[in-house]
Amino acid sequence: MSDGLLLAGPAAGYEPAPSGLGRRQRAALIAEVDRAGLTGRGGAGFPTARKLAAVAAGHAPVVVANGTEGEPASAKDRVLMTRSPQLVLDGAVLAAEITGASEAVVVVHRDVREIIDEAVAERARVRLDRVRLEVRTAAEGFVAGQASAVVRWVQRGVPAPTATPPRLAQRGLRGAPTLVQNVETLAHLALIARYGAAWFRSAGTPAEPGTMLVTVLGAVRRPGVLEVGIGTPVGRLLDLAGGASAPPQALLLGGYFGAWVAADLALDRPFSSAGLADLGTRPGAGLVAVLPAGACGLAATARLVRYLAGESAGQCGPCRFGLPAIAGQVERIADGRGADPGLLRRWLGQVDGRGGCAHPDGVVRLVRSALRTFGPVEVGPVPVGPGPVGGSR
Amino acid sequence: MTRPARLRVDFIGCDGRGLCAAALPELITLDDWGFPIVSDRDVPSRLLGDARATVRACPKLALRLDARR
Numbered sequence: 001m002s003d004g005l006l007l008a009g010p011a012a013g014y015e016p017a018p019s020g021l022g023r024r025q026r027a028a029l030i031a032e033v034d035r036a037g038l039t040g041r042g043g044a045g046f047p048t049a050r051k052l053a054a055v056a057a058g059h060a061p062v063v064v065a066n067g068t069e070g071e072p073a074s075a076k077d078r079v080l081m082t083r084s085p086q087l088v089l090d091g092a093v094l095a096a097e098i099t100g101a102s103e104a105v106v107v108v109h110r111d112v113r114e115i116i117d118e119a120v121a122e123r124a125r126v127r128l129d130r131v132r133l134e135v136r137t138a139a140e141g142f143v144a145g146q147a148s149a150v151v152r153w154v155q156r157g158v159p160a161p162t163a164t165p166p167r168l169a170q171r172g173l174r175g176a177p178t179l180v181q182n183v184e185t186l187a188h189l190a191l192i193a194r195y196g197a198a199w200f201r202s203a204g205t206p207a208e209p210g211t212m213l214v215t216v217l218g219a220v221r222r223p224g225v226l227e228v229g230i231g232t233p234v235g236r237l238l239d240l241a242g243g244a245s246a247p248p249q250a251l252l253l254g255g256y257f258g259a260w261v262a263a264d265l266a267l268d269r270p271f272s273s274a275g276l277a278d279l280g281t282r283p284g285a286g287l288v289a290v291l292p293a294g295a296c297g298l299a300a301t302a303r304l305v306r307y308l309a310g311e312s313a314g315q316c317g318p319c320r321f322g323l324p325a326i327a328g329q330v331e332r333i334a335d336g337r338g339a340d341p342g343l344l345r346r347w348l349g350q351v352d353g354r355g356g357c358a359h360p361d362g363v364v365r366l367v368r369s370a371l372r373t374f375g376p377v378e379v380g381p382v383p384v385g386p387g388p389v390g391g392s393r
Numbered sequence: 394m395t396r397p398a399r400l401r402v403d404f405i406g407c408d409g410r411g412l413c414a415a416a417l418p419e420l421i422t423l424d425d426w427g428f429p430i431v432s433d434r435d436v437p438s439r440l441l442g443d444a445r446a447t448v449r450a451c452p453k454l455a456l457r458l459d460a461r462r
Contacts (some may be wrong), residue, residue: 163405314405314406317427317428322424322425346425350424356403
């Protein structure tokens, strides 16, 4: 595991992005990012080089740096922007130079707005960038960080996802091809441009190279944000967070959209997509929450699901009506009133994959994992309708 | 020969009026809240005409027929 530089602050230095890049230089930088194997650190894990190339192919694109961090339990983007604001801005400007954008809109959680404002002003004073940097305060709310919701927020003041198609890379902010990239991803991009793909790949695993920021919380002695190589064992993440403060019962891996995993299954696993795949989750935005022995996982899940139901943008029927219904059933399980497993299974099936964004899917994943890990009933995917009707879109 | 196509719902646009399920019960049912569950299989060629008509009938323009790549 190499020493990470994401949180090194000014010690990592900062420098102007190469400006006025020609076509070949831009292609060379995209190729370097491709060799590095950088993937999006906002949760979806999409290959960054492919996004860069898609947007670079469009006319007059725009870059949006996404520091919304809508997941309340996650702190990594805020910590990154507090510690290394210039590294994030380096990455945003570089992404703009690579894609041929003349503007980068930096959308930041309100906790760090002033830090980013000052960092932008500092760059302006020394005329560091050709690219115009615009800072916007992110909307609050869980779905506000979803890429299309960020674009809609910037353009219209409405923090809710939009329908696909069109894809943002084709038609996004003000109709322009738009690159929406998580702020941590952009910081990695800046480091790759400086130190190269081989350096980047010296951390992580061959299939999932590089470091990532993780937020460790719950029953650990020093909850907080760490930079670790992808694939670091989950148990090691707990050690780095000061060790468990009580015997761990289960871990929520990947965030509110991740999955509960029994501690004995989780601790030896590499924290990577490959390492967690058969547990039904991924590192996502890097959240690890530790549930101590004696705590009720179903009650914790019921609270999460009720919260997430309230965080629906309310645009899509199955999410708007289905999530509160599911929350009610999980609450009935948790408080002992008793739920109807058939009904819950039916509703999970009727909500899964049926929204304009992945919000309902995430809730389904969370609930299924809770029932698997804590529950009296196994609730798996089942057909949701009669006759020829199977899943749906 | 027409290319295979599938029905898709834009759930952001959909209001759950339910016309589609009434018009094309062979391929569309409603969930417990009145929103369409569409078949995830290719629309059989004998139903393609009905499917197109149902797409046109959606008052919210939230149903479409996507040719499969």
